[in-house]
Amino acid sequence: MASGEVILHTKGLGKYFHQPVSFKVLDDISFEAYRGEFLTLVGKSGSGKSTLLYCLSTMDTTYEGELFIAGEKITGKKADDLAALRNSSIGFVFQFHYLLPEFTCLKNVMIPALKLGKYHYREIEERAYAKLEALGLKDQALKQTSKLSGGQQQRVSIARALINDPAIIMCDEPTGNLDSKNTGIVFDMFMQIAHDSGQTIIAVTHDNDFAQASDRTIELADGKIISHDKIFGSSDFRPR
């Protein structure tokens, strides 16, 4: 249920890699993402989806063109400002589940919120528990993350991305390690936070059903956008 309000857009985004030979990974990428939209990015392996997502996430700043978030130009901002922006407004789920191994699941989820410092420790703890519970992980909360299965770790990293209620959540194959039941849980959760809380999801996926069921799909090939799918509108499709 996109509101028509643009939360993120790019103008002529391009990126080169110079190793081993110079080539253009992203070429003239211009698109908008709306508030409350569940957007998926698809394309063949090596088409530049992850690379694009890193540029959008503000972690990669070596691109040409411009990136705007909530109407504000992000390109050219200082590293510290970008870090603060990521902390408060962007949640990230990585292609490989990256968690801090020495900490418990709960602590991993809490750390971005502790950094933000908007709530007290107790409140943050409660919120983190709630997110873990929603992802079926409440009983794992006090386990060290290194002792969790791949799918469980993936879900912990989703909980972490959601903890600060960011305006945009970016995911690189968030369901890559999940069985169909958990894929369903994650999908429903994304749908709900997009449509009920007005947060925007930008998810890279190889799962066609997952993409089909999202609000809109952008397809990449060789670093170019080859299709901007229409907004489907809310869907009650569930991947099996």
Place this chain on the structure above:
Amino acid sequence: MKKSVNIDIAVTHIITRKKQTAVAALGVTIGVAIYLFMNSLSSGFTKFSRDEIFKNNAHIKIYKDNEICEPIMASAADCTAIIINPQITTRSNKIINPEALLASVKGLPFVVNALAQVSFDAFYNRGKAQLRGNGSGVSMVEYDAMFYIGKYMVGGSVAALQGNLNGIIIGSGIADKLSLGMGDNITVSSSYGVVKIMKIVGIFKTGSSLNDNSKSYVNVSAAQQFVLQGPSYISAIFLNTPDPDQSGKFAAQLQQLTPYKVEDWKTTNADVLAADKTRGAMMTAISFSILLVASFGIYNILSATISQKINDIAILKATGFSGKDVIRIFMYEAVMMGCIGTIAGLLFGGVLIGIMSKVYMGGPVGYFPIRFELPLFMGSMLLGLLITCCAGFFPARKAAAVDPVEIFRK
């Protein structure tokens, strides 16, 4: 809130990597302990050798120096008077009007106490046995106030000489060699041929054989008789200042007041002080290098931690920790390792000092000259922490420069 999460992460890293923490801290412990120990040792030695110097030397000494002959007539502008084979022309080592000089010196604000001395070459005889030495005519009570000779008396007392013109206080070496004891008579003659039979009223033992085998003390007037001089003769004035380290400055001021030679103890004992200084520099260099080596331990371990934790750093940066936060996290870790190491090092160094100060060396040294000195503990602590901070900063800065995208892409 924001600060505490950085500390929280640092503490977790430290706790979950106990072994590395222990190794890094141990390096600092050894470095700080040795630094503290060596510097305490050096300071103890310096103190000891100073005390030795002040057993025999006042801070400042005023005496008449030898003079070299000068042309009687002022040389004309166009010709230079040349004296071939110049000679020492000193007729006597006498200080003229010593009472006035002594009184004016005692009146100076920076003079703690002052003392006049008449010295002479003495021969101690008993039967055919003769020992060479030197005698000092001093007011013994004032002398004690300056040199604490009373501490070293093994027989009789300092006060016994007071007003006793026939009394003498001798070193224990002289007493042993001539097998004389308290109350015995001793024949003393001077280089001027004066012979006196004196009564031993005191025996001292300083532990320095040079003193104990040759030195004796008599009254000023007895000494004046030994050198065939009147009551206004004095060979030197000794005086002490509040701070021996400032004596050079005071000596220069005194030199303005008197034509006689004013010499401070540093000039007199330049050789001993130079040796002290060399030893001090060596000790500092060695102990500092050890501390430096220890800091490489911290540097290494933090560098290794950072290479192993590169994923974690990337995650932290992705979730909104800035470069400064990352530097802080790793600096907290370095400081924690440094604190643990430094505190343990101070304890360990303190134990070493405690053990060493109980070691008996014998002879004039007695117990090993090492003590607990608070300033050295403070200095070692600051240096230990400073060095760990420096050693931690460079790896931490490297961590801050990690590019998360590069890590996620691998």
